[in-house]
Amino acid sequence: MRTRNSTFGRFSAGLALAGTIGCAAGPPPYDPSTVRPYAAPTRQVASPVVPANHQELEDGPVPAAPAAEKVRVDDLVQLALGRNPRLAKATFDIDAAQGKHVQAGLYPNPTLGANWDEIGDRTGPGGILNVPRVTQEIVTGRKLSLSQAVASKEVDQATLALLRERYAVIGTVRGAFYDLYALERRITALDELVGLAGEATKTGQTLLDNKQIARLDLVQLEVELARFRSQAEAARQELPGARKRLAAVVGDPRLAVGAAAGPFDDLPVYDLDQARETVLATHPEVRSARVGVERAQAAVRRAEVEPIPNVTATAGYVKQYENRSNDFSFGLSAPIPTWNRNQGNIRSARAELGAAIQDVGRVENDLAERVAVAHRTYAASLKLAQQYRTDILPKAEETYRLSREAFKGGQFEYLRVIQAQRVVAEARLESVRALGEAWQAAAELSALLLEEWWPGPPPPVPGPGAGPVRLPLPQPDPPRKDGVQPR
Incomplete structure (x- = not known):
């Protein structure tokens, strides 16, 4: 079977x-x-x-x-x-x-965002477009x-x-x-x-x-x-x-x-x-x-x-309609572990x-x-x-x-x-x-005592090709060096 x-x-x-x-x-x-x-x-x-x-x-x-x-x-x-x-x-x-x-x-997922600032400005009605802006926590x-x-x-x-x-x-x-x-x-x-x-x-x-x-x-x-x-x-x-x-x-x-x-x-x-x-x-x-x-x-x-602060990195493309320029932005930020450590x-x-x-x-x-x-x-x-x-x-x-x-x-x-x-x-x-x-x-x-076969002895070990073999069970843990010794 x-x-x-x-x-x-x-x-x-x-x-x-x-x-x-x-x-x-x-x-x-x-x-x-x-x-x-x-x-x-x-x-x-x-x-x-x-x-x-x-x-x-x-x-x-x-x-x-x-x-x-x-x-x-x-x-x-x-x-x-x-x-x-x-x-x-x-x-x-x-x-x-x-x-x-x-x-x-x-790992934390990145954040994808977009900003569009100064829309309708007199010098450039298109404002400043920051897209895409990607933020990743390190x-x-x-x-x-x-x-x-x-x-x-x-x-x-x-x-x-x-x-x-x-x-x-x-x-x-x-x-x-x-x-x-x-x-x-x-x-x-x-x-x-x-x-x-x-x-x-x-x-x-x-x-x-x-x-x-x-x-x-x-x-x-x-x-x-x-x-x-x-x-x-x-x-x-x-x-x-x-x-x-x-x-x-x-x-x-x-x-x-x-x-x-x-x-x-x-x-x-x-x-x-x-x-x-x-x-x-x-x-x-x-x-x-x-x-x-x-x-x-x-x-x-x-x-x-x-308390070791994670670093947040931000990068993006900036389109300025005011002066008709194409720019890039990059920034880093991290919390200061002052009061909460x-x-x-x-x-x-x-x-x-x-x-x-x-x-x-x-x-x-x-x-x-x-x-x-x-x-x-x-x-x-x-x-x-x-x-x-x-x-x-x-x-x-x-x-x-x-x-x-x-x-x-x-x-x-x-x-x-x-x-x-x-x-x-x-x-x-x-x-x-x-x-x-x-x-x-x-x-x-x-x-x-974790006895597998009881009350009789275990069956004889099968030879090669004799069928499935039982999964072995774990041995006792070896002595440790962290102060917790098996008795």
């Missing part, structure tokens, strides 16, 4: 532009060939699962999967990259910033190039905003996908428990008929069955809303989303310190804040040259520079907090899920099995079997809940 639309083309161009954002002073050229490959985040995958669909970004959106088919998270991510309006809006913001960059470097002090330097940083920030929106959309899609997946697993677990409770109720009815248990015991079994059924039905009522939410974050509210498929038990492994350092070095928000410092520095330089704007620009420098620290702190919060939820849920899978759930199932065997041998009352069954039910449901929370936190971490 090789369909491309203009919006997606601008989006791909925006990704290429992100790699050129950096450290050069003045208006940098937007050359996609200078893009450098992105260093993969430090992460390991416990059980690598290669996604079924590795279509490239330059391909068109993935077709909507029929409701009867299972969908994978990478399929929905690729679909979102082609349909989500947040990304389309960000591409138009880049177009607007590039237009301002062009406009900032344009810009001094490199004002145009400095204005373009400011505008170029706005283009850089708009490009980084596109990159930020891209991974925000990816993270939201992944989180919504695993919210749906966990709900489906919960329904499956509840259906199994309904089956167990139904068998227990039938057994209890047989025991009651044989007068081996009291009616009260059977009622408790029936209550347990009704509870599991009501929980399963309530979970099923959530299912359409979860699918509609996933379709909405993909960017197509009418998308028919089928059952989720993919890894659920084996989560990727993240290290908190490595994740934090990677995010602070590569995330578009902190890179945009650093570009904001460069923009503020360029704005200060632009404000400081504003742009003092207020210079002071304002310097204050904005100070605020921009402080904003870098604010953004870094916010990102570090987001990583810490997501990793806290991820680590706690992952540990809990591992304990349930490797320790709690096996022991609970063994207890239930042994209690049933003991009941058949006449050693236990049946209510002890039911109690063991309840423990198994709660352990399974808690395990699914913990896994779901861990996956959603991992999805947020994957977006902060």
